[in-house]
Amino acid sequence: MKQLFDFLPLLAFFIAYKMYDIYTATGVLIAATVVQIIAAKWIWNKIEKIHWITLVMVTVFGSMTLFFHNDAFIKWKVTAIYGAMAGALLIGQWVFNKPLIKAMLGGELELPHHVFVKLGYAWALFFMFCAGLNVYVAFNLPLETWVNFKVFGLTVMTLVFAVMQGFYIWRYLPKDALEQPTEKQIEQSKD
Incomplete structure (x- = not known):
């Protein structure tokens, strides 16, 4: 929701x-x-x-x-947001040596530190790619195309990238978190 x-x-x-x-x-x-x-x-x-x-x-x-x-200003907003997010991720890792991804997901996911670092770089590169692609679409294609790209293209790209990151993360999740308890294990835990 x-x-x-x-x-x-x-x-x-x-x-x-x-x-x-x-x-x-x-x-x-x-x-x-x-x-x-x-x-x-x-x-x-x-x-x-x-x-x-x-x-x-x-x-x-x-x-x-x-x-x-x-309308150039509203077109630049998308690039500014993606640029700010990429910048925040990179500054967090380079200046503070703390991946912001870990701060955002650390309480929900237990992953090795190097995985959070790689995720931070991957998302930063993705955001920079989206920022650049937005500039190209916004200022080289018709307004109608840019609106459709902004609403649907970037949304779908982000969803696909997030799913790809999920597959990457899955390899590093603790094995006990991935295993569902059997009925026998549930019964034994009740005793």
Whole structure:
């Protein structure tokens, strides 16, 4: 459900673009992102850092798009977010010698340190690739193509990359976490 929740402002942007134009869609995106923050606080009583970062980026780049009536700013927002995420991952590893991936997933997954380091580099490279690809699509292809790429292309690419990372992580999970207890083991534990 949380993944769908994260996708809602983007979906609102897409629908507004199809019904009206990029400027209406940008306004809707700003409003939907604010609503997302409020809803996250109300539902989970917690707002993720990525939601705050997204809100700031959407508000800054969206406001410039509306003020200057120039869609280039909203196109740059995607690259700025991906660049910021790549930069944060690399700075975490190079400057602080702490993979941010471990900080984000460390409580949920037990993995060797070198696996978190590799995951951090893989995600940083992926984010840099997406940032560069966004620049190419945004400024070399029609607006309609960019909107579809932003909403669906980047979403599908991220999903596929995450699944690939899941297969990589699976090899390093503790074996006892992967094994399901048999009925006999369950019965013995009750005794």
